[in-house]
Amino acid sequence: MSNRRDFIKKTTLGTLAVSAIFGLEGVAQNTESTELKAVKKVKKPVVISTWNHGLPANQETWKQLKNGKNALDAIESGMKIPEADPNVRSVGYGGYPDREGKVTLDACIMDHNSNCGSVSFLEGIMHPISVAKRVLQNTPHVMLSGQGALQFALAEGFKEENLLTPESEKDWKKWLEESKYKPVINIENHDTISMLLIDADGNLSGGCTTSGAAWKMHGRVGDSPIIGAGLFLDNDAGAAAATGLGEAVIRTAGSAMVVELMRQGKSPFEACKEITERIYNKHKNHKDMEYLQVGFIALNKNGEHGAYSLRSGFNYAVSDDEKGHRMEDAQFKMSWK
Numbered sequence: 615m616s617n618r619r620d621f622i623k624k625t626t627l628g629t630l631a632v633s634a635i636f637g638l639e640g641v642a643q644n645t646e647s648t649e650l651k652a653v654k655k656v657k658k659p660v661v662i663s664t665w666n667h668g669l670p671a672n673q674e675t676w677k678q679l680k681n682g683k684n685a686l687d688a689i690e691s692g693m694k695i696p697e698a699d700p701n702v703r704s705v706g707y708g709g710y711p712d713r714e715g716k717v718t719l720d721a722c723i724m725d726h727n728s729n730c731g732s733v734s735f736l737e738g739i740m741h742p743i744s745v746a747k748r749v750l751q752n753t754p755h756v757m758l759s760g761q762g763a764l765q766f767a768l769a770e771g772f773k774e775e776n777l778l779t780p781e782s783e784k785d786w787k788k789w790l791e792e793s794k795y796k797p798v799i800n801i802e803n804h805d806t807i808s809m810l811l812i813d814a815d816g817n818l819s820g821g822c823t824t825s826g827a828a829w830k831m832h833g834r835v836g837d838s839p840i841i842g843a844g845l846f847l848d849n850d851a852g853a854a855a856a857t858g859l860g861e862a863v864i865r866t867a868g869s870a871m872v873v874e875l876m877r878q879g880k881s882p883f884e885a886c887k888e889i890t891e892r893i894y895n896k897h898k899n900h901k902d903m904e905y906l907q908v909g910f911i912a913l914n915k916n917g918e919h920g921a922y923s924l925r926s927g928f929n930y931a932v933s934d935d936e937k938g939h940r941m942e943d944a945q946f947k948m949s950w951k
Contacts, residue, residue, distance in 0.1 A: 618663065623917060628774060639672075642900060643918050647912050656916050658814055658917050659676075659679050659813050659814050659934070660913060660917045660932070661692075661932075661934075662930055662932050663807055663810070663911070664807055664808045664809075664812070664928075664931075665806075665807060665857070665928075666931075666941065667702045667930040668930060669941060671693055671931070672692060672932070673692075673810070673939055673941055674695050675689055675691060675693075675809065675811065676688075676692075677876060678691045679811070679813060681827075683713070685726070685750055685813045685819035686750075688811070689723060689743070689819060689821040690723070690741075690743055692809060693721075693741075693743040694744070696823070697739060697740060697742070697823055700905065702807075703782065703825075704733075704740070704805050706742070708781065708782055709777065709826075710785065710786070710829065711783075713789075713830065713831060713832065715778065715786050716737060716778075716832060717777040718736065718825070719733070719735055719736045719737070719739065719823070719825055719826070720733065720734045720736070720742065720822075720826055720835060720837065721736075721743045721824070722744045722822050722838065722844065722845055722921045723743060723750060723819075723820070723822075723885070724846075724847055725749050725817075725818035725819050726818050727849070730848075731746045731747055731748065731751070731753075732746050732749060732757040733767075734812070734840075735760040735835055738774040739764065739773075739774065740772075740775060742778060743821055743823045745766070746821070746823075746839070747766045748766070753766070759943060777825075777897060782808070785828075786829070789828075789829050794821065799925070805824075806822060806844070806860075807822070808820070808822045808844065808845060808856060809855070810855055810856030810913045811820050811913070812853075814917070818847045818849050819847070820847050820853050821845065822844045824838045824840040827860070830946065834875065836861070837861075837863035837864045842867050842870040843868055844860065844863060844868075844869060845869055846870040847873060849915075851874075851876050852882065852914040854869040854910055854911065854912040855911045856867055856909070856910050857904055857910075858907045858908035858923070859907060861894075861902065862902065862906060865893075865896065866892060866896060871892070872910050873885075875888055876912065881914070882914050882919055883945075884920070885912040886909075886920055886922035886944075890908060890909070890922050890923060890924050890947065891910050891947060893924065894924055894947060908924045909922065909924070909944055910922060910923075921942070921944035922944055923945075923946045923949050925946055925949065926950060927950065928943075928946065929942060929944060930944060938947075
């Protein structure tokens with residue numbers, strides 16, 4: 615009897631041991647399978663930026679990255695292209711002035727460690743993106759504004775110059791004949807340039823620069839220099855940037871919300887779409903609605919990009935090793951009437 619009991623006991627233990635081994639092996643296999651499914655190939659580097667004038671900016675940024683420059687230096691180099699182009703009437707030199715005939719500039723820049731620098735209501739400096747980068751590097755602050763931003767720029771060696779071109783001055787004087795403030799956004803594909811990139815190390819960075827809304831009140835600041843509105847990134851989740859009517863983006867902390875949705879697992883396109891539609895729902899009965907345009911671009915940690923806009927007409931530049939430099943049209947909620 616004892617031998618029989620010992621035999622049954624040993625057999626039972628053996629069966630349990632084998633089951634445990636195979637069970638654990640199954641768990642290990644399942645875990646390995648889950649991990650393999652979770653691994654996604656990261657596309658890098660990738661550079662995206664808003665509007666047609668984003669294409670030459672992208673090309674310069676791409677060249678700088680390939681030459682070994684760090685992300686912030688590359689963004690600065692790319693953004694200086696439209697800032698210095700008098701034909702880009704909403705960024706830097708040649709940008710449309712405010713209702714007093716003064717060109718005022720906003721810009722910001724942010725790196726993968728969440729270091730950021732910003733300038734707003736800056737006059738007389740050709741490259742506000744460069745001043746914003748110096749704020750990041752050389753001050754304990756995030757944002758400098760107005761005369762303080764100008765004083766800082768001059769102390770850093772920047773040259774003060776007139777940014778109002780004859781063409782923009784002529785348009786301003788024509789506007790003065792009726793002096794009606796009614797933004798006409800993206801009809802000529804002229805608006806803020808926002809840029810996002812993922813570098814060869816898989817780190818995210820971004821920047822924005824603009825001369826803001828034409829004929830705005832003197833002192834008006836839009837979303838572009840505001841971290842969390844015009845630009846936001848979290849290196850664990852993704853990066854987003856905005857274009858369009860800044861007031862609407864500020865009211866909804868637009869770019870920060872896009873990044874949070876990517877953190878929750880949404881694709882860049884899905885995140886841009888959801889926040890654009892949220893802005894629409896909050897503004898559909900607003901006085902600004904008849905001329906409201908808002909668009910977002912976004913880039914996640916896998917190098918996937920996406921964009922979406924409230925109205926038709928928004929496009930953005932994309933640069934990567936796979937397809938080179940090109941323009942892509944953003945999907946949109948509605949067409950202009």
